[in-house]
Amino acid sequence: MNEKAPALTARPAWKALHAHWDALRGVHLRDLFANDEHRGERLAAEAAGLYLDYSKQRVTDGTLGLLLALAAECGLRERIDAMFRGDRINVSEKRAVLHVALRAPAGSSLTLDGLNVVPQVQAVLGRMEEFTRRIRSGDWKGHTGRRIRNIVNIGIGGSDLGPVMAYEALRWYSERDLTLRFVSNVDGTDFVEATRDLDPAETLFIVSSKTFTTLETMTNAQSARAWTLAALGSDTTVAKHFVAVSTNAEGVAKFGIDTANMFGFWDWVGGRYSMDSAIGLSTMLAIGSQHFRAMLEGFHAMDEHFRTAPLERNLPVLMGLLGVWNTNFLGARTVAVLPYDQYLKRFPAYLQQLTMESNGKHVTLDGSTVDYQTGPVYWGEPGTNGQHSFYQLIHQGTQAVPCDFIAFRKPLNALGRHHDLLMANVFAQTEALAFGKTAEQVKAEGTPDWLVPHRVFAGNRPTSTILADQLTPATLGALVALYEHSVFTQGTIWGVDSFDQWGVELGKALAQRIVGELEEPAGAKLAHDSSTNALIKRYRRTDR
Numbered sequence: 001m002n003e004k005a006p007a008l009t010a011r012p013a014w015k016a017l018h019a020h021w022d023a024l025r026g027v028h029l030r031d032l033f034a035n036d037e038h039r040g041e042r043l044a045a046e047a048a049g050l051y052l053d054y055s056k057q058r059v060t061d062g063t064l065g066l067l068l069a070l071a072a073e074c075g076l077r078e079r080i081d082a083m084f085r086g087d088r089i090n091v092s093e094k095r096a097v098l099h100v101a102l103r104a105p106a107g108s109s110l111t112l113d114g115l116n117v118v119p120q121v122q123a124v125l126g127r128m129e130e131f132t133r134r135i136r137s138g139d140w141k142g143h144t145g146r147r148i149r150n151i152v153n154i155g156i157g158g159s160d161l162g163p164v165m166a167y168e169a170l171r172w173y174s175e176r177d178l179t180l181r182f183v184s185n186v187d188g189t190d191f192v193e194a195t196r197d198l199d200p201a202e203t204l205f206i207v208s209s210k211t212f213t214t215l216e217t218m219t220n221a222q223s224a225r226a227w228t229l230a231a232l233g234s235d236t237t238v239a240k241h242f243v244a245v246s247t248n249a250e251g252v253a254k255f256g257i258d259t260a261n262m263f264g265f266w267d268w269v270g271g272r273y274s275m276d277s278a279i280g281l282s283t284m285l286a287i288g289s290q291h292f293r294a295m296l297e298g299f300h301a302m303d304e305h306f307r308t309a310p311l312e313r314n315l316p317v318l319m320g321l322l323g324v325w326n327t328n329f330l331g332a333r334t335v336a337v338l339p340y341d342q343y344l345k346r347f348p349a350y351l352q353q354l355t356m357e358s359n360g361k362h363v364t365l366d367g368s369t370v371d372y373q374t375g376p377v378y379w380g381e382p383g384t385n386g387q388h389s390f391y392q393l394i395h396q397g398t399q400a401v402p403c404d405f406i407a408f409r410k411p412l413n414a415l416g417r418h419h420d421l422l423m424a425n426v427f428a429q430t431e432a433l434a435f436g437k438t439a440e441q442v443k444a445e446g447t448p449d450w451l452v453p454h455r456v457f458a459g460n461r462p463t464s465t466i467l468a469d470q471l472t473p474a475t476l477g478a479l480v481a482l483y484e485h486s487v488f489t490q491g492t493i494w495g496v497d498s499f500d501q502w503g504v505e506l507g508k509a510l511a512q513r514i515v516g517e518l519e520e521p522a523g524a525k526l527a528h529d530s531s532t533n534a535l536i537k538r539y540r541r542t543d544r
C-alpha cells in the first residue's frame with residue numbers, strides 16, 4: 001500500500017493558482033506584451049540545443065512562481081532524484097524507471113539494486129553496432145548468399161512508433177541503399193503492402209516486442225516467417241532472416257529465433273520510453289552507429305539538464321508545468337503539436353503514445369480517484385499542411401487549444417525560398433494566435449459591418465515555440481527527452497503513475513475471447529451484450 005499523499009486540489013499552491021487564474025482570466029496577451037517590452041526574450045529558456053519561447057503562454061511571473069511552488073509541494077525535485085536513483089517509481093508494476101540509463105555515457109554509473117546498469121546497456125549497444133556493421137557492409141548474408149537490402153521492423157506501440165518516427169525524422173542521414181519498412185497493425189493489409197515489392201532473399205525481419213507476447217506482433221511475425229519460408233524453403237532460413245529485440249529470451253527461442261540474434265533490454269525500460277534501447281535497432285541500421293550515438297548524446301544532454309538545472313530554468317519542468325496550467329486552469333482538453341519540418345511528420349503520432357499512455361490516468365499512485373483533469377489529448381500534423389485544415393478551429397473556434405510549434409533555423413534540404421516561407425509561417429501563426437485582430441482593425445481595413453464579426457480573431461491563444469538550429473540526431477534525442485521529462489513532470493503534479501498502462505488490458509482480454517467466437521461455427525452461443533452479440537453474428541454470416 002502506498003501512503004496517501006495530500007490531495008492535489010487541497011494544496012496551498014493549487015488554491016493560490018485558482019485565485020490567480022480568476023484575476024488573470026480577463027488579461028490579454030496583448031496587455032502582457034505591452035506592459036513588458038522584454039517579455040519575448042525573458043520568458044524563454046535554452047538547453048541541449050533547444051530554445052523554448054513560452055512568452056506567448058498566458059502566464060505572468062506570478063503564475064510561474066505559483067507553478068514552481070506547486071512543483072515543490074508535489075515533491076518534483078525528490079521525484080526526479082528518485083528516478084535517477086533507480087527507485088521503483090512505477091509503483092503499480094513495482095519497477096524502476098531508468099530509460100535515462102540507455103543514453104548514459106560509457107563509464108558513467110546508474111544503479112539499480114546496487115548494480116550499475118550502464119555496462120549492460122553499453123554491451124547491447126556494442127552488439128547492435130557490430131550487427132549494423134555486418135548488415136551495412138554486406139557481410140551478413142541471407143539464406144541464398146545475397147546481401148540484405150530490406151529491413152522490416154515488426155512491432156506495435158512503443159516497439160513501432162519510436163522506430164518509425166526516428167526513421168522518418170532522420171531519413172536525411174540514412175543509408176539510401178537500405179529499404180526500411182514498418183509493420184504494426186494486425187490488419188493483414190499492413191504486412192502485405194509492406195512486403196509486396198520486397199525480395200525475401202534480401203529481406204531481414206526485426207521482431208520487436210518487449211514482452212514477445214503481443215498479439216499483433218506475434219501474428220505479423222508468424223506471417224513473415226511463412227512468407228520467408230514459402231520463398232526460401234528450409235527452416236534454417238529463419239536464422240538468417242529474423243532477429244529479435246525483446247526482454248523475453250524464452251519467447252524468442254520458442255519462436256525459432258536463435259537468442260544469439262536477440263538484442264535485449266530490461267523491464268526498467270517502458271515500451272514508450274524505449275526508442276533509444278535495442279528497440280532502435282532499425283534506426284541504427286538506417287542511420288549508422290555514429291549517428292545513433294549522437295542521438296543518444298542529445299538525449300543525455302537533456303537528461304543532465306533535467307536532473308541538474310534549477311527548476312525555473314529547466315525546460316522539461318517549464319513545459320510540464322505550463323501543460324498543467326493550460327489543462328487545469330485554462331481548461332484546455334487537447335494539445336496540438338505542430339512540427340514545421342516534414343521529416344517530423346510522425347512526431348505527433350509518437351507523442352500520442354508517450355503522453356496519453358503515460359498520463360491518461362484516473363487514479364493517483366495510492367489508488368485514489370482524481371477530482372481534476374489529467375493528461376490531455378495530443379494530436380497534430382506538420383505545418384504548413386495543418387494551416388489549411390484544422391487551424392481554423394485553433395484561431396476562431398470556441399475551445400482553447402494550446403500549441404507547441406517546433407521549427408529549425410537551417411533546412412536540411414535548402415531549396416529556393418522554401419525555408420524562409422516555412423519559417424515565416426511559424427512566426428506568423430504564433431503571432432496571429434497570440435494577438436489576433438480586433439474589430440477596430442478589421443473595420444479600418446474597410447470590411448463591411450456585417451462581415452466584421454467573421455473576420456475578428458480574438459487572439460490570446462497560448463503557444464510555445466521550440467526552435468533549434470537544425471534537425472540532427474542529437475537535436476532529435478534532446479527533443480524526445482524534453483517531452484519524456486515534461487510528461488514525467490506533469491505526472492508528478494497529477495500524482496499519477498506515468499509508467500504503467502493498465503487501461504490497455506480490458507480490450508486485449510475481450511478480443512482474445514471474441515476471436516475464439518469468430519472462429520467457431522456460426523450460431524455458437526454468445527453471451528455478450530445485445531449490441532456486441534448482433535455485431536458478431538452479422539460478421540459471422542457465411543456470405544462474407
Ligand code: F6P
Pocket residue numbers: 156157158159208209210211212213214217271272357501504
Ligand atoms: O498495449 C500497449 C503496450 O503494452 C504498449 O505499452 C507497448 O509499447 C506495446 O503494447 C507493445 O508491447 P510489446 O513491445 O511488449 O510488444
